[in-house]
Amino acid sequence: MSDSSSKPAGYDIDLGNECSRNAYGxxxxxxxxxxxxxxxxAQDLDGGFSNEIRFGQERLGISSDGIGTKIEVAERVGKFDTLGYDLIAMVADDLIAGGFVPTNLSNIIDVHTLxxxxxxxxxxxxxxxxxxxxxxxxxxxIAELGNRIGGxxxxxxxxxxxxxAxxxxxxxxxxxxxxxxxxxxQVVVSLKSPSFRSNGFSLARRTLQNLFGDNWHTAPYDGLDATPHGxxxxxxxxxxxxxxxxxxxAVARLLDSGLSLHGVAHITGGGIADNFKRVLKNGVGAELDALFEPLPAMQRLTELAGIAPADAYLYWNMGNGMLLVTEESDAEEVVNQLQADGxxxxxxxxxxTEPGIVLKVGAGELTYEA
Incomplete structure (x- = not known):
């Protein structure tokens, strides 16, 4: 039996993975x-970020997700007009990881009172x-569920x-x-994430609650990129x-250009190791020695809470939102086109050739089994 009380976020990533595998089974x-x-x-996309459904010759992808406890942050700050980016990112980027260009989305908002x-x-x-x-x-x-919805x-x-989607x-x-x-x-290209995206908020909220109390959302941010300096x-x-x-x-435009993509990993819950290993098949591994640096806010939370780097790289994207595997001959063009797209x-x-993932980062060398 897993002991979630010993986990930094108060929940067990391994148990979550076991439950997901059981549900998918x-x-x-x-x-x-x-x-x-x-x-x-489809029968051949086990472990992927989305699944395929076929209608004759038409091959469609389907993905479902939510934005989790980031909603509580919006409730606290009183700002709601950016959450749509999180909602779409979670499903659209899961789809493009399989080569499916997102076309349509349906959504459900469950509320306490409107x-x-x-x-x-x-x-x-x-x-x-x-x-x-x-x-x-x-x-x-939109469903009004009364006391079934809290926050x-x-x-x-x-x-x-x-x-x-x-x-x-x-x-x-x-x-x-x-x-x-x-x-x-083959070469791994990283796309930088300028935010936590929609993952790891249970750990972030728990850390800030312990540090600053019930009104942690109003606590001054003192990371290196804090305004007015950042x-x-x-x-x-x-x-x-x-x-x-x-x-x-941007990934769809890479495919439009005919550039090679052999694997695409959307870095969400489980961080780089848990997500990237989903595209490392055939017994291969990866050495990532030039990732983007962790966002200052992630680095600051790691310091404040005393979170081990190996755990931080499992709970947060650490500044890397998507990893692409391409041919060495295409890598420079892939990077240039992504940069041209902003x-x-x-x-x-x-x-x-060796299985497993090795991250060579500022905190040292972190190794994760395949």
């Missing part, structure tokens, strides 16, 4: 219901993020927000990107609320 038992029929699920202005802010932000991502919001539901007591509206397999691909063609010697924000609440950068449009990107390492 039950889901797979339903695949036979659509075998040979429209909506037939507040018209908060709903308007949420949907305005979703509209802006959808326009950035070139997808249409074609379904939705910060001082909020204008307590709610939960989840979505499901679909996308079409990029026309340049014969099959989804799964990591099946990842080989030693751009992160004045308070810890503002820093944690910074929206997710959506990578799907993203920060660089070569971060290589695929190795």
């Amino acid at each position: 039950w889901a797979k038992k339903t695949f036979a219901n659509r075998q040979g029929k429209p909506g037939e699920p 507040d018209y202005e908060v709903i308007d802010e949420l949907m305005r932000g979703l509209h802006d993020a959808a326009n950035f991502s070139h997808l249409a919001v074609t379904g939705g539901e 910060w007591p001082g909020a204008r509206m307590n709610f939960n927000w989840c979505s499901t 679909v996308g079409a397999l990029h026309p340049s691909l014969q099959r989804p990107i799964s990591g099946a063609t990842v080989r030693p010697g 751009s992160a924000g004045h308070t810890w609440g503002e820093v944690l609320l910074m929206p997710s950068l959506i990578y799907a449009p 993203y920060e990107a660089k070569v971060a390492g290589r695929i190795t």
Whole structure:
């Protein structure tokens, strides 16, 4: 039995992975219901970031996710118009990790009691993020659930927000990107994340609660990028609320250009190690010795809470939101195109013959088993 009390965030990543595998195992038992029929699920994307469903020759991807306890940060700060970027990033970037270009999204907002202005802010932000991502919001539901929904007591509206998105397999691909063609010697490119995205908030909130008490969101932020010297924000609440950068449009344009992508890992819960190993198949590993540095806020939280670097790289993206595996001959062009699109990107390492992931970072060498 796992002991979550010994975990920095108060929950057990390994237990979460076990539950996810169990849930997916039950889901797979339903695949036979659509075998040979429209909506037939793929059988070869186990462990991927999304799944494939087939309608004749049309191959679609489907992904579901939410934005977790980042919602409480918005409730505390009283700002809701950026959460749409987080909601779309979680599903759109899972889709593009498989080579599926996001096309449509449906969402569900479960609320305690309704507040018209908060709903308007949420949907305005979703509209802006959808326009950035070139997808249409074609379904939705708002459900008033009363005491079934909780949250910060001082909020204008307590709610939960989840979505499901679909996308079409990029026309340049014969099959989804799964990591099946990842080989030693290929190059890993990292896309920088300017925020926590929508993951690791249980650990961040617990740390700040212990340090600053119930009103931690108003505590002054003192990281190296604190305003006026930087751009992160004045308070810890503002820093944690910074929206997710959506990578799907840029990765789709790489595929438009015919550049090689053998694996794409969306760095969410579980950090770099848990997510990148999902595309390291055929017994290969990776050495990442030039990742982007952890965001100052992540570094500051690590120091304040005494979190071991190995744990920090499991709970947060540590400044790296997506990892791409490409041929060495394409790496420079991949980086240049991503930068031309306004993203920060660089070569971060290589695929190795030895299994496992080695991170060579400022805190030292961190090793994670395959």
